[in-house]
Amino acid sequence: MICSTDAPKKEMKISERARAIGASPTLALDARTKELQKQGVDVVNFGVGEPDFDTPDHIKEAAIDAIRKGFTKYTPSSGIVELREACTRKFREENGLDYKPDQILVSVGAKHSIYNAVMVLCDAGDEALIPVPYWVSYPEMVKLAGAKPVYIETTPDTGFKVTPEMLSRAITPRTRVLILNSPSNPTGAVYTREELSGIAEVCLKHGIWVISDEIYEKLIYEGEHVSFASLSPELMNITITVNGVSKAYAMTGWRIGYAGGPKEVIKAMADLQSHATSNPTSISQKAALAALTGPTEPLERMRQEFKRRRDYIVERAQRMPEFRCSTPSGAFYIYPDVSGLIGKSVGGKVITSSSVLAEILLDKARIAVVPGEAFGTSANLRFSYATSLERIKEGMDRLEAVLHEVR
Numbered sequence: 399m400i401c402s403t404d405a406p407k408k409e410m411k412i413s414e415r416a417r418a419i420g421a422s423p424t425l426a427l428d429a430r431t432k433e434l435q436k437q438g439v440d441v442v443n444f445g446v447g448e449p450d451f452d453t454p455d456h457i458k459e460a461a462i463d464a465i466r467k468g469f470t471k472y473t474p475s476s477g478i479v480e481l482r483e484a485c486t487r488k489f490r491e492e493n494g495l496d497y498k499p500d501q502i503l504v505s506v507g508a509k510h511s512i513y514n515a516v517m518v519l520c521d522a523g524d525e526a527l528i529p530v531p532y533w534v535s536y537p538e539m540v541k542l543a544g545a546k547p548v549y550i551e552t553t554p555d556t557g558f559k560v561t562p563e564m565l566s567r568a569i570t571p572r573t574r575v576l577i578l579n580s581p582s583n584p585t586g587a588v589y590t591r592e593e594l595s596g597i598a599e600v601c602l603k604h605g606i607w608v609i610s611d612e613i614y615e616k617l618i619y620e621g622e623h624v625s626f627a628s629l630s631p632e633l634m635n636i637t638i639t640v641n642g643v644s645k646a647y648a649m650t651g652w653r654i655g656y657a658g659g660p661k662e663v664i665k666a667m668a669d670l671q672s673h674a675t676s677n678p679t680s681i682s683q684k685a686a687l688a689a690l691t692g693p694t695e696p697l698e699r700m701r702q703e704f705k706r707r708r709d710y711i712v713e714r715a716q717r718m719p720e721f722r723c724s725t726p727s728g729a730f731y732i733y734p735d736v737s738g739l740i741g742k743s744v745g746g747k748v749i750t751s752s753s754v755l756a757e758i759l760l761d762k763a764r765i766a767v768v769p770g771e772a773f774g775t776s777a778n779l780r781f782s783y784a785t786s787l788e789r790i791k792e793g794m795d796r797l798e799a800v801l802h803e804v805r
């Protein structure tokens with residue numbers, strides 16, 4: 399018998415690659431919130447970006463039907479042909495993007511699509527441009543690829559959007575890719591056609607790839623969604639367009655995202671995926687097919703409800719003198735500046751950062767919000783309003799009560 403004492407002592411070594419990253423702060427906060435809720439604590443969850451609506455029935459039925467019919471085996475690792483064709487139709491009809499089915503890859507969520515794209519576009523030492531504030535996973539994905547995240551700081555003056563000038567200044571001979579996100583998580587900013595054209599010119603001039611994350615496309619309250627690559631045929635050659643069903647169809651748990659792009663890049667992403675996850679779940683693919691080809695009313699109903707919530711939460715936040723909050727045009731987040739609270743204290747606890755403020759709000763008011771540090775800015779808090787109007791009201795009442803105690 400081999401005893402553990404006989405085994406040669408080996409230091410536990412975690413790879414440098416893994417040590418360079420941390421857990422997703424949004425998912426970590428969500429886990430903590432759900433744990434508290436399980437213990438019976440009444441937390442208002444403004445934390446995670448996840449629609450509270452149920453997945454529409456016709457989508458669920460398609461999945462149940464798939465199970466009943468035994469559609470429960472491996473599929474082509476890039477996704478079933480019908481779904482890839484549905485993606486090409488969606489891109490063509492809604493976004494003006496003419497991809498062929500071999501230019502589409504279906505993955506395990508848009509997060510996986512972006513990860514695949516970063517992995518095949520970036521080598522060690524390359525630089526990836528990431529506008530700040532950014533979605534939490536972009537820098538970590540870039541680091542996992544061995545590349546370097548280069549941050550482009552934006553300000554509320556430009557609506558938290560990158561301008562062609564800011565972009566030009568950040569470019570070096572090592573720049574490989576720009577990760578663009580409109581509508582944006584966490585700011586809700588939506589780029590206009592003109593703004594995107596300016597960015598496109600710079601990218602084309604310098605031969606920079608663009609990963610265009612358009613996951614919040616369906617959640618726009620003012621203005622229109624413009625797909626970056628639709629602006630000119632040349633952009634189709636340098637852009638990976640990413641979308642998915644999580645946000646638009648309330649399908650976060652089903653894990654289906656998809657990407658369109660130049661054939662060679664999509665093939666490289668597909669090869670990578672074939673060794674990492676094989677196909678996305680067969681049943682979820684059938685559900686996503688029903689989502690993309692089904693009625694659009696549930697979508698519009700959800701958008702209208704999100705707009706009502708946005709109007710309410712923005713109005714409440716703008717009435718709080720400690721907050722500076724603009725009205726975002728898309729997604730389901732507000733991103734108020736709370737820097738006026740830094741240095742003050744609540745119940746004897748000094749607010750030294752937005753992270754400390756978020757902790758205080760969870761402890762004292764039982765509301766979960768994500769500190770701006772997770773998105774690269776220290777002056778803000780992110781509130782997801784993907785929860786019912788009633789809960790938003792309750793959460794804002796609790797917030798107001800805590801703010802009254804600030805000294």
Ligand code: PMP
Binds near residue numbers: 579650655
């Ligand atoms: N991009 C952004 C900006 C997001 O907020 C999310 C939400 N998690 C994703 C991509 C990934 O979405 P999913 O993997 O659920 O499709």
Ligand code: GLU
Binds near residue numbers: 422424445447448
């Ligand atoms: N995108 C969502 C958010 O930002 C989900 C969490 C995650 O995928 O990290 O909250």
